[in-house]
Amino acid sequence: MTKDQIKSVLESLMFVLGEPVEAKTAAGLLDIPAADAVKCFRELAQEYEDRGSGIRIREMDKAFQFVSCAENDDYITRLCTPIREKRLSQSSLEVLAIIAYKQPVTKTQIDSIRGIRSDRVMESLIKRGLVEELGRSSAVGRPYLYGTTRKFLELFGFESLAELPEIDDADSLVLDDEDFEEPMPDQLTMPV
Numbered sequence: 001m002t003k004d005q006i007k008s009v010l011e012s013l014m015f016v017l018g019e020p021v022e023a024k025t026a027a028g029l030l031d032i033p034a035a036d037a038v039k040c041f042r043e044l045a046q047e048y049e050d051r052g053s054g055i056r057i058r059e060m061d062k063a064f065q066f067v068s069c070a071e072n073d074d075y076i077t078r079l080c081t082p083i084r085e086k087r088l089s090q091s092s093l094e095v096l097a098i099i100a101y102k103q104p105v106t107k108t109q110i111d112s113i114r115g116i117r118s119d120r121v122m123e124s125l126i127k128r129g130l131v132e133e134l135g136r137s138s139a140v141g142r143p144y145l146y147g148t149t150r151k152f153l154e155l156f157g158f159e160s161l162a163e164l165p166e167i168d169d170a171d172s173l174v175l176d177d178e179d180f181e182e183p184m185p186d187q188l189t190m191p192v
Helices: 003-017 023-030 034-050 070-080 090-102 107-114 119-127 150-156
Strands: 055-059 063-068 085-087 131-136 144-148 189-191
Touching: 003 023, 003 034, 003 063, 023 034, 034 055, 063 070, 090 107, 090 119, 090 131, 090 144, 107 119, 107 144, 119 131
Parallel strands: none
Antiparallel strands: 055 063, 085 189, 131 144
């Protein structure tokens, strides 16, 4: 096995393991002396540094690990934090309320209650994991039945649907535009 092949294997080991790889472990896998593995790890580390790579190899007591270049910490921090939050729209909250109180419910029933088509809202809620298909209705055309998910319960802080606030008539869930003039201070947000 050539030195370049050995280095290639060492890179793969560090990448896949994600934590320090001991030189003696790598040497055993490659059937080479531990001193040769240490030498190859160190040469690799120098190659990464010489080319100014964003990935570096850190040595810790003859164990080696991939790490990011310290000069890039600000960019990594900006990428990873804070998690952007996106508010659920009023129409999404409206459809969720209808589904929560009327489930299992068909999209046609939801549209009928709202007086407007809910295709895109439903697609968004399904994609976010808040609504799911529960099966098919026995009605003509066998439309899909929808209900809320466990994620919905978690997000809204309910242990079960029995904890939903009581209302007289689920058909009254549709709110007028004037109900939305002032922003809701505790409006639900969720990670994008």
